[in-house]
Amino acid sequence: NxxxxxxxGxxxxxxxxxxxVEVILDLVSNPEKIKELGKKSREVAVKTYSWESVARKFIEVYEKAGAIPSI
Known part of the structure; x- marks a missing residue:
């Protein structure tokens, strides 16, 4: 998507x-493209789903709900 x-993607x-078939052949013939896609995807995953990032999002939700005071 x-x-x-x-x-x-x-x-x-x-x-x-x-x-x-065209997409697959393009990837097979462009190993650097595969490496770059993997590198970018990992960067996004680390940024979005690291423990620090997830914890920060939880804190924001609790602050908005008024469950804890803003830090």
């Missing part, structure tokens, strides 16, 4: 097997 992955036309 482009809305979720943005430029972190590769896309083929839905239901179009030739489009899927």
């Amino acid at each position: 482009r809305e979720i992955l943005g430029d972190l 590769v896309y083929a036309k839905l239901g179009d097997k030739d489009s899927l």
Whole structure:
């Protein structure tokens, strides 16, 4: 889904097997592209899902709910 992955994914036309083959062949012939996608994806995952990031989001939710005072 482009809305979720943005430029972190590769896309083929839905239901179009030739489009899927093109995407796969492009990846197979471009190992640097695969490495770059992996690197970017890892950076986003670490930033978004690290313990620190998740804890910060929980604190924000509790602050908005008034369960704890703002820090």
